[in-house]
Structures are given as C-alpha cells and as structure tokens.
Amino acid sequence: MDIFLGLLGCIAAVFIGAYLAKKQARTFSGQSNGLDTNHKPGDGELPTVTHFDYGNMRFLYLGSPAVQGSMKISKPLEIHWNTNNG
Numbered sequence: 001m002d003i004f005l006g007l008l009g010c011i012a013a014v015f016i017g018a019y020l021a022k023k024q025a026r027t028f029s030g031q032s033n034g035l036d037t038n039h040k041p042g043d044g045e046l047p048t049v050t051h052f053d054y055g056n057m058r059f060l061y062l063g064s065p066a067v068q069g070s071m072k073i074s075k076p077l078e079i080h081w082n083t084n085n086g
Contacts, residue, residue: 047063053073057080060069070080 049063050061052059052061056073058071058073059067060071062068067081072078072080
C-alpha cells in the first residue's frame with residue numbers, strides 16, 4: 001500500500017510540475033526576450049536593458065535572454081541575485 005501511495009504521489013508531482021511549467025511558459029511567451037542582435041562585444045555600444053516582472057520579482061536583462069540580476073519588488077533596495085558575486 002505504501003508503494004502504491006508513493007507512486008501515486010510521484011505521478012501527481014510530475015503532472016503538477018508539467019502544468020506549472022506550461023503556465024510559466026505561457027506567461028513568459030508574451031514578453032520580448034530582450035535579445036539585442038545589433039550589439040557586438042567591444043563595439044563601444046551599451047546593450048539594451050530590459051526587465052521582466054513575474055509576481056513579486058523583477059528580472060534584469062542586458063542585451064541577452066540570460067538573467068543578469070533580480071530583485072523583490074517589495075524590497076527594491078535589496079538585491080536578490082546578481083552576476084557580480086565574485
């Protein structure tokens with residue numbers, strides 16, 4: 001009986017995860033990816049800066065689809081994550 005409940009829980013987790021992933025993909029699909037195709041490294045031009053809000057989070061993009069930083073909108077003076085951790 002325990003194996004059956006464990007298996008049922010795993011199957012439910014997979015379906016819930018797939019549902020949430022599709023929901024997140026639909027949310028992000030309406031936004032620009034922030035990719036700046038005219039910018040080349042070393043050309044003296046600054047990349048296009050874009051941001052995307054998702055819930056209480058704001059994500060920063062600098063000319064690419066890679067996240068460069070994030071913050072909680074409710075705490076704008078605290079950086080949640082940045083790429084300059086070194």
